[in-house]
Amino acid sequence: MTGSGHEKKFDPFRSLTVFSTSVIFIFILLPLVEMVLQPSIDSLQETIRDKDVLRAIWLSVYASGLAALISFVFGTPFAFVLARRAFFGKRFVESVVDLPVMIPHPVVGIAILSLAGREHWLGQVMQGVGVRVMGSVTGIVAVLLFVGLPFYINAAKAGFEAVPERLEKVSRSLGASMTGTFLRITFPLAWRSMLAGMIMCTARAISEFGAIVIVAYHPMTAPVMIYERFTAYGMKYSQPVAVWLIFVSLVLFLFLRLVSLPQKSRS
């Protein structure tokens, strides 16, 4: 239908693709551009000199990165098993992995807080050994891990599935151990997907608000601070923080995307 030999003939599908592309582009960019352009340069400068703002943005980046790292450590073997093995109840396990995506965010926060409280044996154990979830970085990372994990696991799983199992079998038959095969065959072929998964996981975590604000209001992550600034001072003082968060995230993700590109560009 969209072959290149028929330019002269009117093709509704082509105009539809052009049209929908521009609609989606405008739909995403219009509100963001509007927000980025609102704050004055002065207020942006003033905001980035504010220690509280820097601390909040750093906490967001740091806690989200940590969540992605933990996802990587625990999620990689799990994703590999999902990609390679067929077992009874696999569909169920996969649905469980996706659960955090659809659960309303406040529910996540409430659930984690209930576990951490003294009404629950787990909370008693944690409080006994001095682990505090409410109002702590531990709690924030726990929430971010919860909401970010599915993104990493699904991306890594897709990456593993794209690696021909044949290659792994050859490696094994030549005497390499499972670990050796993974490190020398699977990982080199799948690492881009894993990195992309970590980017998605971090991105999801940086944007989280609903669950965090229930578990920890202080210390403040950037989204919580944007909310606090909005409620306490109004839009004028919440927007610059948002702009800086968007800017920092953009630079970070752009860098990671560049790293994950193959030598000759994929585009």
Next chain:
Amino acid sequence: MKELATWKKVILGIVFVAGGMMLSLPANAASQGKVIVFHAGSLTVPFVEMEKIFESKHPGTDILREAGGSTKMARMISELNKPADIMASADYAVIDKGLIPAKATWNIRFATNQLVLCYTDRSRFASDINAQNWYDILSREGVVWGHSDPNLDPCGYRSLMVLQLAEKYYNKPGLYDLLIANRPKENVRPKSVELVSLLKTGNMDYAWEYLSVAVQHELKYVVLPDEINLGNYRHDDFYKEAKVKVTGKKPGTWMTRTGSSCTYGITLIKEAPNPEGALAFLEYVLSPDGGLKILKDMGQPPFIPCRVPTDGMKKMLPPSLQKLVEVKN
């Protein structure tokens, strides 16, 4: 050609959907019979009840409630121009300062409340605490207690006022600082109602709440003397001695909140999308055998009749509301 027409229809449909999403005019929300009520979090339980009864009496009307910190809700109206018909605030001063004159013209005081110290069976020292020793227990190490954010929620600065008044009332210089030193910042939450779940899950031992919240959530609570609980306007002169610094108009600036009794205010928003429906609901809320009775049962003693501060303001009220209020400052 027929095929082309179908495509046109599809494209047209997408244009409409996308256009509608982008514009999403506030007017959409104002369709007949919907009354949008913004109210303080502490009014949620009685307003749910009022909504139920009112809607059963007026089947054509749909009350849409949105609860939050009063200051925030006022800002949603004044800054984001969120469409709303009615705003009910936990501190009538929020309406006076944040909505009048731009978004509202009058402000009716309709109910009261007081601060209590809430806890559960499982709170540390739950069996010992009473109106005489509460401040000793709050200053003990290991006792986790909190209040809502004074910058966002009137209940937050009022909690701090109670502590200041206690220092004076019990004649214990330094008590306020001593107590605050035992309350890490992490124990401060945006809204006081959120603290309830922290109590119930055992993440917190004690929390400052309005009496109504304690009653509605079936918490245990310590009732404090009238001189410090901010519930009795006869003690307004003493309450005035409590002063709490809260954030001002921009980060780094501050303003002072002065103690006064907890008095709820309610108003009709000027650009109300549905003024008729809103007025009908207001009449119900402010009538002694309607909303006021519910408030009484829920631990928020109402003013019967409701009050406005001046004759001038009474004259500004819609006629149907004038007969429900008296002028009393």
